[in-house]
Amino acid sequence: MYEDLYYKKIVFATYKRHGGPQKCVVHDCPDIIPSEDQVYPDRAVEREVLKLEVICTNKGDGCPWEGKLKDYESHEEECEFIRQPCGRSGCKDFVYKKDLEGHLKEDCLMRPVDCEYCKAKLVFKDVKDHHLSDCPEFPVECDQCHMDKIFTRLQEGLRV
Structure with a gap:
């Protein structure tokens, strides 16, 4: 059941990344991965898979979210436990989304400050x-x- 979606989301990414036909990576299958226009999604299977209960991939970092696969994409956009780059020029830190504001204001070594004595930037x-x-x-x-x-x-x- 899941292999149709697996093909669509994962294997096609490999196909596109390598720019042409590739051997199937599922279970050491000898088949060649078909191009996207040769495979059609099975909507019934997709509906069943989207009902599956899943946990956030950031659970190990503390995210408590659990829910249906169909809701995961919207959660992922809002997940506070995704690590992201600081974004300030010269800062190489990656921080949790939930901690970014504090990092930018108080922890980032590259944050702009004024000298308390001469007011230099x-x-x-x-x-x-x-x-x-x-x-x-x-x-x-x-x-x-x-x-x-x-x-x-x-x-x-x-x-x-």
Whole structure:
């Protein structure tokens, strides 16, 4: 029963990917996979298969969804447990859909921030280096008087 749908969804993908006839991959069958225009769906079988109870492929990541196969596609579009790329330039993290907003606001090393001292625009991962080498307003303790001074005043004091 299921093989008709299996052919339609999986095997045809192989056919298209390889651009021509391929050997059947179901049960080491010697047949050649027919082209799409040579196979017709069995609607009765399709209806039965779509009634089957299934679980989300993201169950291992915590998704509790269970339902009929016919409802799976709409669930998949909304599933909060799908891992997706952050999307920010330079960030290679993959996060759950449910965690993306928090990642973008608080966790992404490539999130834009303003330096709290000089208000320069930078990405979060560069803040520490900016403070230690580039920020003209970053407070630094003076070795001479042991007072916190901003970096530019400290440099002026060293030139005197």
